[in-house]
Amino acid sequence: MKNVLHIKSGLQGEHSYSIQLGDAIIKRLQETYPGIRIRTRDLVREGFPHLQTETVNAFFTPEESRTPEQNDAIRNSERAIRELFEADILVIGVPMYNFNIPSQLKAWIDHIARAGITFRYGEHGPEGLVKNKKVYLALATGGIYTEGPNQELDFIPAYLKAVLGFMGMTDIEIIRAEGTAMPTTKAVAVEKALKTVDI
Ligand SMILES: Cc1cc2nc3c(=O)[nH]c(=O)nc-3n(C[C@H](O)[C@H](O)[C@H](O)COP(=O)(O)O)c2cc1C
Secondary structure, three states, rough: EEEEEEEOOOOOOHEEEEEEEHHHHHHHHHOOOOOOOOEEEEOOOOOOOOOHHHHHHOOOHHHHOOOOOHHHOHHHHHHHHHHHHHHOOOEEEEEOOEEEHHHHHHOOOOOHHOOOEEEEEEEEEEEEEEOEEEEEEEEEEEEOOOOOHHHHHHHHHHHHHHHHHHHOOOEEEEEEEEEEEOOOOHHHHHHHHHHHOOO
């Protein structure tokens, strides 16, 4: 049985295009793999903290030497990593805010990128330890970034491929709802994006 981790980071609840797209991808997965288990984390509704000095200090303290306060400081990280390893498939909703990913999603990434757990430095340089995952990125952008003058501002796919790939997640499919802020494209953005999904 497959486990799916669905990460949401859109600010506008059910009106968020990235959430609508992520939900539609989940529906496809359920049709293709009956009985799959879905775990959903809405980083905006549930909240996800930024890294603090205490968090990073606790990361770098060996497990057996951590104080109760340090264990507390890494609770979010430990849970997020456990959920990550348990998943076979990740669906990550990614809205573009000010040309980048939401800070909540960045915070989640900061908590899962842990030396010795999700990546390590070996003889041949860094090695990702989160292997055999399929990742679907449900990316929503107000403008169009796959063609035209905005192409050079399309940082999100490169960043997410780099950071997830660094942790070993290299099988990444990007599904894009584009032009969600434009009157001519917003009505069909999700429908058009779903035509590109290979599930
Ligand atoms: C705070 C904020 C910043 C945004 N910045 C950008 C931007 O830099 N470029 C862009 O094309 N659209 C931008 N938009 C539009 C969003 O990308 C668009 O609404 C998209 O659908 C967001 O995903 P969501 O619907 O899941 O929230 C922004 C929207 C908000 C609310």
